[in-house]
Amino acid sequence: MKIISRNPIIGFLNKHFILILLPRIVLLIFILLQITGMKFYPGGTIHDPETIGYSFTENFFSDMGAYEARNNDPNYLSMILFSFSLTLVGVTFFFYYLVLPQILGNDKINYILTLVGTIFAFGGSICLIGTGLTPTDLVFNSHVFFANNIFHCFLVTALFYTIVIFRSKLLEQKYAIGYGLFFISIFIYVGVLQFGPSVNTGQEALIFQVVSQKIIVLIFCCTIFHQTFGLEKLEKLQ
Numbered sequence: 001m002k003i004i005s006r007n008p009i010i011g012f013l014n015k016h017f018i019l020i021l022l023p024r025i026v027l028l029i030f031i032l033l034q035i036t037g038m039k040f041y042p043g044g045t046i047h048d049p050e051t052i053g054y055s056f057t058e059n060f061f062s063d064m065g066a067y068e069a070r071n072n073d074p075n076y077l078s079m080i081l082f083s084f085s086l087t088l089v090g091v092t093f094f095f096y097y098l099v100l101p102q103i104l105g106n107d108k109i110n111y112i113l114t115l116v117g118t119i120f121a122f123g124g125s126i127c128l129i130g131t132g133l134t135p136t137d138l139v140f141n142s143h144v145f146f147a148n149n150i151f152h153c154f155l156v157t158a159l160f161y162t163i164v165i166f167r168s169k170l171l172e173q174k175y176a177i178g179y180g181l182f183f184i185s186i187f188i189y190v191g192v193l194q195f196g197p198s199v200n201t202g203q204e205a206l207i208f209q210v211v212s213q214k215i216i217v218l219i220f221c222c223t224i225f226h227q228t229f230g231l232e233k234l235e236k237l238q
Contacts (some may be wrong), residue, residue: 018099019230025075026092033085037078044070046206057207061217062147066137080136086132090125096224097121097157103170103231110164117160124153140210149150151216153192158183175230182223189216 041054041064049071054064065082069075097118105111130146162183165176190210197205 015099015103018095019103019231022092023096023224023228026088026224030089031221033081034061034064037081037085040081041078042069042071042073042075044072046070047203051233056214057210058203060210060213062131062143062214064135065132065135065143067135068137072189083132087129090128090132092121093128093224094125097125098163103234104161104164104168106168107172113160113164113167115131117157117164120153120156120160124150124157125152148193151186151193154220155183155186155190170234171230172233175227178226182219185216185219189213 006121038054038056038059041059043050043052043054045051045055045058045063047058051058051071059070061082063070064075064078065086066075067079069078101111101114101118105114127150131143131150134143134146136143158179162179163175165171165179166173189212192209196212197208199206199209
């Protein structure tokens with residue numbers, strides 16, 4: 001089936017690059033930058049400012065984005081890497097979801113559903129950039145607003161695109177199931193954010209929240225990476 005682009009401006013964009021190559025490259029860069037940022041993080045956690053280096057189970061991603069580490073040492077390199085990586089991902093997702101309706105919106109209902117999902121993805125992309133540009137130790141409330149709303153926005157996006165992929169029959173059903181699991185995972189994590197234990201109540205609560213964050217970010221990366229293979233197969237059929 002040949003998918004006809006409804007937007008002549010988007011028609012000029014290289015769909016293979018934006019939907020397949022760019023997400024794969026950027027996600028790998030994101031992971032490498034996070035690992036590098038962890039390596040150069042000076043140290044300190046919410047409950048123990050004396051720890052050395054980054055703790056995978058006791059430091060949030062956002063700790064790398066702080067102007068000063070929790071041990072009060074300068075954190076410039078990790079902050080720059082964190083900010084750049086989230087900005088890069090945010091811009092990439094903006095273009096990814098800008099083009100996706102042109103591929104999966106194969107009938108009127110699906111096209112409308114993809115547009116709704118994409119609008120919320122735009123919101124999530126803005127929040128990704130906002131999270132990277134608001135150091136948690138300088139503008140805590142703004143940082144938390146952006147960070148939490150990444151998941152609120154992409155929760156809606158995941159739901160609508162799950163429905164679209166099931167309805168469209170353009171991709172194999174395993175990709176719809178993948179998006180469905182993505183939706184369920186974000187739903188659970190939003191529940192953790194809203195009703196989970198506060199990190200201020202103790203060490204176990206901190207570990208629970210930090211590990212939950214690591215898991216949802218991993219699921220996020222794996223979902224987008226997995227979907228690129230379905231889109232690549234679809235492209236070969238056109």
